[in-house]
Amino acid sequence: MKNKLWLATGTIGLGFVLGACAGESGSDSSSDSGDATQISFMHWRGEDKAVLDDIIADFEEANPDIRVEQNIYPSDQYQATAQRMLQEGSTGDVFTSFPGAQFESIESAGFFEDLSGEEFVSNFDESLISVGQKDGTQFALPYQLVFNMPVYNKGMFDELGLEVPKSWTEFQEMADTLLENDITPIAFPGADIGPNQFMNSMMMNNAPDEEVFAKLQNGEESLTNEWWVKTLEDFKLLADKGYIQDDALGTNQDSAMAMVANEEAAMLATGSYHMNSLLSLNPDLELDLLAPITVEESEATYEGINTATFMLAVNSNSEKKDQAKAFIDYLSQPEVASKYANETGQHLTVNDVEYESEALQNTSYWIDERNTRFQPRFLITNAQIEDAVLSSIENVLGGEDPMAAAEAAQQIVEENRE
Amino acid sequence: MKISKSIYWFFLPGLVLYSLFFLYPTFSALFYSFTDWDGLSTAFQFVGIDNYTRAFTGDSIFQKTIGNNLKFMLTVVVFQTLVALAFALIVIKNTKTNVFLRALYFFPTILSSVSVAFIWAFIYDPSMGILNQVLQLVGLDFLAQNWLGNANIAIYSLAITQIWFHAGQMLIIFVAGLQAIPEELYEVAKIEGASKWQAFRSVTWPLLAPSATIVVAYTTIQSFKAFDLVFAMTGGGPNNSTEIIATYIYDVAFKSYQFGYASSISVIFMVIIALITYLQFKALRSDRVSY
Numbered sequence: 001m002k003n004k005l006w007l008a009t010g011t012i013g014l015g016f017v018l019g020a021c022a023g024e025s026g027s028d029s030s031s032d033s034g035d036a037t038q039i040s041f042m043h044w045r046g047e048d049k050a051v052l053d054d055i056i057a058d059f060e061e062a063n064p065d066i067r068v069e070q071n072i073y074p075s076d077q078y079q080a081t082a083q084r085m086l087q088e089g090s091t092g093d094v095f096t097s098f099p100g101a102q103f104e105s106i107e108s109a110g111f112f113e114d115l116s117g118e119e120f121v122s123n124f125d126e127s128l129i130s131v132g133q134k135d136g137t138q139f140a141l142p143y144q145l146v147f148n149m150p151v152y153n154k155g156m157f158d159e160l161g162l163e164v165p166k167s168w169t170e171f172q173e174m175a176d177t178l179l180e181n182d183i184t185p186i187a188f189p190g191a192d193i194g195p196n197q198f199m200n201s202m203m204m205n206n207a208p209d210e211e212v213f214a215k216l217q218n219g220e221e222s223l224t225n226e227w228w229v230k231t232l233e234d235f236k237l238l239a240d241k242g243y244i245q246d247d248a249l250g251t252n253q254d255s256a257m258a259m260v261a262n263e264e265a266a267m268l269a270t271g272s273y274h275m276n277s278l279l280s281l282n283p284d285l286e287l288d289l290l291a292p293i294t295v296e297e298s299e300a301t302y303e304g305i306n307t308a309t310f311m312l313a314v315n316s317n318s319e320k321k322d323q324a325k326a327f328i329d330y331l332s333q334p335e336v337a338s339k340y341a342n343e344t345g346q347h348l349t350v351n352d353v354e355y356e357s358e359a360l361q362n363t364s365y366w367i368d369e370r371n372t373r374f375q376p377r378f379l380i381t382n383a384q385i386e387d388a389v390l391s392s393i394e395n396v397l398g399g400e401d402p403m404a405a406a407e408a409a410q411q412i413v414e415e416n417r418e
Numbered sequence: 419m420k421i422s423k424s425i426y427w428f429f430l431p432g433l434v435l436y437s438l439f440f441l442y443p444t445f446s447a448l449f450y451s452f453t454d455w456d457g458l459s460t461a462f463q464f465v466g467i468d469n470y471t472r473a474f475t476g477d478s479i480f481q482k483t484i485g486n487n488l489k490f491m492l493t494v495v496v497f498q499t500l501v502a503l504a505f506a507l508i509v510i511k512n513t514k515t516n517v518f519l520r521a522l523y524f525f526p527t528i529l530s531s532v533s534v535a536f537i538w539a540f541i542y543d544p545s546m547g548i549l550n551q552v553l554q555l556v557g558l559d560f561l562a563q564n565w566l567g568n569a570n571i572a573i574y575s576l577a578i579t580q581i582w583f584h585a586g587q588m589l590i591i592f593v594a595g596l597q598a599i600p601e602e603l604y605e606v607a608k609i610e611g612a613s614k615w616q617a618f619r620s621v622t623w624p625l626l627a628p629s630a631t632i633v634v635a636y637t638t639i640q641s642f643k644a645f646d647l648v649f650a651m652t653g654g655g656p657n658n659s660t661e662i663i664a665t666y667i668y669d670v671a672f673k674s675y676q677f678g679y680a681s682s683i684s685v686i687f688m689v690i691i692a693l694i695t696y697l698q699f700k701a702l703r704s705d706r707v708s709y
Contacts, residue, residue: 247544250567
């Protein structure tokens with residue numbers, strides 16, 4: 001009797017364990033909820049959750065048979081785990097992708113639904129969505145247009161009588177004036193996103209060839225060539241002359257933002273996506289964008305960096321593709337896009353968006369009046385080569401000679417070339 | 419005593435879980451380490467020992483991670499063990515104050531590693547961080563550092579955080595070990611005229627060897643697996659100076675989509691941990707306690 005009782009208890013226990021496992025694997029975040037079909041919208045913009053909640057509520061009112069659930073992951077985690085979740089198919093009926101390495105790997109895994117023939121594609125600016133194409137097929141539609149170049153305190157520049165520099169010589173003169181006024185020219189968040197953001201504008205005119213990183217990956221270019229060694233020398237100059245703050249490699253983006261918000265520094269070496277945060281820290285700031293021109297004025301090809309990102313896509317493994325497309329269609333309507341743009345402080349790739357905030361209006365001239373270049377870093381499709389490139393910047397800021405840092409990075413490039 | 423056969427059924431849940439979450443992934447990693455699987459596609463090819471050859475001869479970052487891991491492990495094992503032992507000797511008696519102090523020292527252990535990472539990243543911040551500010555306040559400006567931004571010291575800064583995080587856990591193991599030593603042995607030592615140091619060397623330390631073995635082995639494994647702390651505090655930078663094997667496996671698998679290669683590094687990682695743990699057990703000879 002006693003043995004049977006034990007056996008029964010053990011069996012029930014095992015049943016609980018197996019039942020729990022079965023329950024876990026059977027859970028589905030994009031299931032049918034009541035009469036409505038629930039779709040999952042997977043992305044990394046936690047800071048946009050509130051405005052997207054509002055937009056989703058309006059969408060659900062207009063489409064009572066569809067429910068949208070946001071699945072948000074931090075961008076680091078998103079880059080690492082999105083593919084796995086897309087493969088399974090239950091999360092991310094609509095999802096977003098970064099351009100570059102992530103777009104390439106999702107495309108090669110076949111998780112993008114072809115959006116080429118969809119009517120809503122025409123709602124986007126044709127010149128800004130090519131980054132979501134592969135071999136002529138539109139797999140993803142970039143939604144945000146980000147300028148990955150320093151944000152500067154325009155009010156401070158005006159007060160000090162400073163003009164936006166048009167050459168490397170002028171840039172250094174401008175930085176010297178700021179230093180004379182006890183202002184750090186550039187707040188550089190070297191502990192996190194600084195190197196991967198600032199490298200773009202620092203190299204854009206040193207290597208105007210947009211294929212330079214593709215060539216690096218296939219062996220036609222080397223980091224020990226002049227374009228990259230000069231970029232590293234320019235970084236070294238910034239550090240040596242005190243144009244970026246001391247201990248920059250230990251400074252994270254929050255500390256760097258605080259420096260600019262407190263007007264201890266004139267520029268934040270990140271991008272336009274931080275303008276809203278800076279204004280929330282100090283509403284009196286007047287901001288604009290400024291990329292360092294690292295060559296003489298006559299040799300400059302580009303004035304800044306753009307990235308069409310937050311690329312909207314439909315998961316090819318989804319069973320609710322029509323509903324997913326309906327949601328993207330809704331997001332691409334000018335009035336919906338305008339609401340998103342104004343409440344998140346982002347420029348968008350959607351046509352006819354009306355920017356209401358002063359910061360967005362003041363910087364929207366960068367969209368069509370300035371010659372910007374697509375973010376070069378996103379054209380490095382091998383993550384280990386990207387790490388090598390970024391490490392060489394950290395190495396130089398840590399005191400290494402630019403050529404030695406370039407050689408060390410080139411060795412890693414050669415080890416990882418495909 | 420006769421044991422009913424039905425009792426073996428009780429092994430089943432544990433065995434199922436162990437097989438599912440340990441044996442299966444382990445053998446899968448071994449299998450995939452001989453392939454070029456990208457982690458996403460269903461197709462892959464067998465590449466023999468190419469991944470292992472690459473790890474040892476063609477991947478300078480992996481070789482650097484081994485060095486970083488050894489620096490981190492040695493710092494943590496030596497100092498965490500010493501700190502835990504010293505504090506355990508202080509709080510060994512069961513007074514109210516000591517019980518409170520033990521709980522206080524144990525407190526960091528119950529925090530989540532990401533919280534610990536954020537707290538310490540703030541402490542180490544070169545401009546706003548409390549550590550440099552305190553050093554400047556007490557006139558020790560020359561000791562103020564770029565704790566996480568200087569490639570030469572960042573790994574040791576992480577080690578200090580790891581020690582703060584886990585020393586309390588080891589302290590509890592040492593306290594349990596110390597309290598198990600018979601009081602009579604100290605009385606005999608005293609009668610024989612042994613000094614405190616001699617009593618520690620001849621009585622405490624030999625009898626504490628089983629606890630020390632556990633502490634050292636556990637600390638070693640823990641320091642090899644300090645993924646979350648490193649990932650959240652430095653992400654392996656600057657210039658890969660804090661990249662350890664665990665974070666590198668993550669990068670290779672989830673950023674570069676080279677699961678086959680990442681699996682081979684995981685297998686090497688497992689062998690390194692097993693080897694070091696075995697050598698420690700041999701060196702500490704915990705089973706040979708003699709009076």
